[in-house]
Amino acid sequence: MNMRKNDTPQQNGIVDQACIFCVENKERLTRPRLEVLKIIAANTKPLGAYEILERLGKVIDSPKPPTAYRAIEFWQKKGFIHRIRSLNAYVICHAVHRHKGEQFMICDDCGVVTETHIYDFSESLKNRAEDNTFIPSSWYVEIHGQCAQCQTN
Amino acid sequence: MNMRKNDTPQQNGIVDQACIFCVENKERLTRPRLEVLKIIAANTKPLGAYEILERLGKVIDSPKPPTAYRAIEFWQKKGFIHRIRSLNAYVICHAVHRHKGEQFMICDDCGVVTETHIYDFSESLKNRAEDNTFIPSSWYVEIHGQCAQCQTN
DNA sequence: TAAGAAATGTTATATTATAACATTAGGAGT
DNA sequence: ACTCCTAATGTTATAATATAACATTTCTTA
Numbered sequence: 001m002n003m004r005k006n007d008t009p010q011q012n013g014i015v016d017q018a019c020i021f022c023v024e025n026k027e028r029l030t031r032p033r034l035e036v037l038k039i040i041a042a043n044t045k046p047l048g049a050y051e052i053l054e055r056l057g058k059v060i061d062s063p064k065p066p067t068a069y070r071a072i073e074f075w076q077k078k079g080f081i082h083r084i085r086s087l088n089a090y091v092i093c094h095a096v097h098r099h100k101g102e103q104f105m106i107c108d109d110c111g112v113v114t115e116t117h118i119y120d121f122s123e124s125l126k127n128r129a130e131d132n133t134f135i136p137s138s139w140y141v142e143i144h145g146q147c148a149q150c151q152t153n
Numbered sequence: 154m155n156m157r158k159n160d161t162p163q164q165n166g167i168v169d170q171a172c173i174f175c176v177e178n179k180e181r182l183t184r185p186r187l188e189v190l191k192i193i194a195a196n197t198k199p200l201g202a203y204e205i206l207e208r209l210g211k212v213i214d215s216p217k218p219p220t221a222y223r224a225i226e227f228w229q230k231k232g233f234i235h236r237i238r239s240l241n242a243y244v245i246c247h248a249v250h251r252h253k254g255e256q257f258m259i260c261d262d263c264g265v266v267t268e269t270h271i272y273d274f275s276e277s278l279k280n281r282a283e284d285n286t287f288i289p290s291s292w293y294v295e296i297h298g299q300c301a302q303c304q305t306n
Numbered sequence: 307t308a309a310g311a312a313a314t315g316t317t318a319t320a321t322t323a324t325a326a327c328a329t330t331a332g333g334a335g336t
Numbered sequence: 337a338c339t340c341c342t343a344a345t346g347t348t349a350t351a352a353t354a355t356a357a358c359a360t361t362t363c364t365t366a
Contacts, residue, residue: 026333028331028332028343028344030331030344030345031345032344032345033344048321048322049321049322049323050321050322062346063346064346064347064348065322065323065324066323066324066325066345066346066347067345067346067347069322069323069324070344070345085238085239085295086238086293088321088322088323088353105287105289107287108290114287133300133301134258134260134267134296134298134299134300134301135298135299135304136258136296136297136298137261137297137298137299138296138297138298139294139295139296139297140239140294140295140296140297141292141293141294141295142238142292142293142294143287143289143291143292143293144289144290144291144292144293145287145288145289145290145291146287146288146290147286147287148286148287151288179364181312181313181362181363183313183314183362184314185313185314186313201352201353202352202353202354203352203353215315216315217315217316217317218353218354218355219314219315219316219354219355219356220314220315220316222353222354222355223313223314241322241352241353241354
């Protein structure tokens with residue numbers, strides 16, 4: 001099958017990558033950070049902060065909201081998870097891309113979120129910048145609709 | 154100057170349009186709805202629900218959150234206002250478009266939000282639908298960056 | 307004008323997120 | 337190994353955003 005690491009949506013690959021990332025960048029891979037990442041990585045559907053917190057409570061003792069939010073913020077800044085704005089929820093990132101755009105397909109029936117790269121905005125945004133009107137730094141796209149699975153049901 | 158109505162971002166044009174819309178569609182243009190629309194239309198920057206509520210309190214007596222939220226939801230469904238997901242805030246819509254996509258440029262410095270139409274997603278999304286993978290129904294785009302005004306400061 | 311539907315008023319509370327400060331853990335330099 | 341410093345966490349409290357539920361009022365229309 002010859003799959004590269006980034007193609008496999010399984011949990012360990014991502015946690016391993018995160019571990020390597022932390023070593024290379026001298027970031028501390030603490031218990032709450034590790035557990036939060038594992039929780040998010042274990043789901044295809046986005047989890048709310050308090051769902052994450054609840055699951056966190058099964059592996060560490062009585063965690064409070066800031067514990068979850070801090071870990072979420074950490075991984076988000078490092079590009080390991082995404083925040084889905086319209087849902088106030090969080091999903092694992094399978095690409096760990098250093099580019100500046102996020103694009104998601106969101107099934108409004110079942111809630112599954114899939115990261116996509118349908119569009120490359122860079123060119124159009126560059127043109128826009130030459131207008132001298134607006135200098136873009138990042139973009140965020142949500143495409144809502146119905147996923148293949150839900151079409152058959 | 155010969156400007157069409159939709160080009161003028163002033164308050165009255167939009168409220169007039171909303172009034173006409175309600176008559177034509179037999180929707181009730183009630184006091185809270187009217188005042189909430191006027192409040193949102195009077196701002197170029199997005200307003201949070203509780204900011205709207207606060208301003209609403211200056212024209213009607215002690216409004217409660219549901220009063221503001223109901224009016225917000227009403228205008229949003231009818232396409233007269235947009236919700237900016239990343240800000241949990243609301244802006245007037247200058248186009249009253251019946252198409253399925255929303256695109257915004259958001260200045261991260263000053264907070265100004267401008268509706269844009271840089272991209273037409275329709276074609277790409279149609280292709281995607283032919284894949285039989287995902288049937289898109291709407292899209293939402295945020296482009297973050299720095300506006301012209303803030304570049305000069 | 308009365309009945310039914312739609313919107314609002316009101317109370318309470320759910321959900322999401324962060325401020326503030328005390329405590330603990332980890333790394334750098336000696 | 338010890339001390340200092342910084343970063344991260346623990347903890348308490350509360351801010352900010354949003355909705356559920358039900359009583360009341362207003363509008364429409366028959």
